[in-house]
Amino acid sequence: MKGPLTARQGEPAAAGGPVDLKPAVAAPRSAAAPAFDVATTASEVALGELRRLLVAWRTHEPGARLGQDPEALHQLRVTARRIDATLGLFKHQIPVALTTARRTAKSVLRTLGAARDLDVQLAELARYSLALPESERGAVEPLRARLESERSRARGRMIRALDSEPIRRWLEALASATAAPSAAGAFGERAMVVMPERVRRRFRKLRKSVRRLRSNSLMEDYHLVRRRAKQLRYAIESGALMFGKPAEEALKALRRLQDELGAHQDAYMARNRLAALAADAANELPAGTLFLMGRLAERHSTTTAQAHKSLTRSWRKVRGRRWRALRSRLGELDGNARQASSAMIAAPVPAASAPTLATAGGPHPAPEPEPHPLKH
Numbered sequence: 001m002k003g004p005l006t007a008r009q010g011e012p013a014a015a016g017g018p019v020d021l022k023p024a025v026a027a028p029r030s031a032a033a034p035a036f037d038v039a040t041t042a043s044e045v046a047l048g049e050l051r052r053l054l055v056a057w058r059t060h061e062p063g064a065r066l067g068q069d070p071e072a073l074h075q076l077r078v079t080a081r082r083i084d085a086t087l088g089l090f091k092h093q094i095p096v097a098l099t100t101a102r103r104t105a106k107s108v109l110r111t112l113g114a115a116r117d118l119d120v121q122l123a124e125l126a127r128y129s130l131a132l133p134e135s136e137r138g139a140v141e142p143l144r145a146r147l148e149s150e151r152s153r154a155r156g157r158m159i160r161a162l163d164s165e166p167i168r169r170w171l172e173a174l175a176s177a178t179a180a181p182s183a184a185g186a187f188g189e190r191a192m193v194v195m196p197e198r199v200r201r202r203f204r205k206l207r208k209s210v211r212r213l214r215s216n217s218l219m220e221d222y223h224l225v226r227r228r229a230k231q232l233r234y235a236i237e238s239g240a241l242m243f244g245k246p247a248e249e250a251l252k253a254l255r256r257l258q259d260e261l262g263a264h265q266d267a268y269m270a271r272n273r274l275a276a277l278a279a280d281a282a283n284e285l286p287a288g289t290l291f292l293m294g295r296l297a298e299r300h301s302t303t304t305a306q307a308h309k310s311l312t313r314s315w316r317k318v319r320g321r322r323w324r325a326l327r328s329r330l331g332e333l334d335g336n337a338r339q340a341s342s343a344m345i346a347a348p349v350p351a352a353s354a355p356t357l358a359t360a361g362g363p364h365p366a367p368e369p370e371p372h373p374l375k376h
Helices: 011-018 041-065 068-088 101-130 136-165 165-179 191-211 219-238 245-279 287-305 309-321 321-345
Strands: none
Touching: 011 191, 011 219, 011 309, 041 068, 041 136, 041 165, 041 191, 068 101, 068 219, 101 165, 101 245, 101 287, 136 245, 136 321, 165 245, 165 321, 191 219, 191 309, 191 321, 219 245, 245 287, 245 309, 245 321
């Protein structure tokens, strides 16, 4: 694989993992406009997704704690990010007990991210070292030892955070809320009404952040674009069954945009870390290592300088025919929802046969977790 190793490039390896993540409704590849249950509520979609994510968390947390395979930490971080995204996407459809859970989710993400960033930087350093002449590789060792020391400290903070009462309570709250039967699942807003508008809203936010970019924009501005691209992607994935083939095509383009911006963000973070190490008077790094750090920082700077060009190319594919096809499908769903609502209003319901929550067997259960390649 050419180019720097990034958290984004590492994700495909998770596809064969023991538990993979799957949107609450997944798009069949063989149907342009697949059928879906029009009675499915947004609450059912949200709770089904959270149940699936909790299974993934329990699978990846032990490996992330051990630290023997960096991929386990990566998958745990991806899981936390998807939990946060689901809580935000369905904030009006989830139980009240979960409305404050996002604050803890963001704290979890920061803790996991600090350790994961160092995993990525050590992997990139190893790749860079392999390309050096044998005579220069010795200069890498002091830098590698320093980064490993920082990673060890970051992992210690991560494990203490995972053991902390706030995070254990957070996980218990998620498990309790998703395990309890929800009457809102039977009578809440239908997914085919809620999801199209969620997707449109996130596309508008992404488009706005892209239009604000200039060739001299700060990396933080590009990072905002990447975050909003993820939000749009998660919204599309959550409604993929009802969106059909247009969703698959839009998701491909969004993944490419996210991967390219992720590589630039990784390079930016690595360059800043190298600069901080070099400026630290107490670093005790030999001159040869400092010289090598300068060369590596220059390589990272070259990568970040390509951010605007990469974004322009990727965004063109996102907003073009792929988005127009998906937007057309969203319009069809709006029409279907209006027709269904009109039919429900017009249809008389005999008093003796009107179903209740008890006679109907309760709310529709959310789909059980299924194996699915994790992509992020």
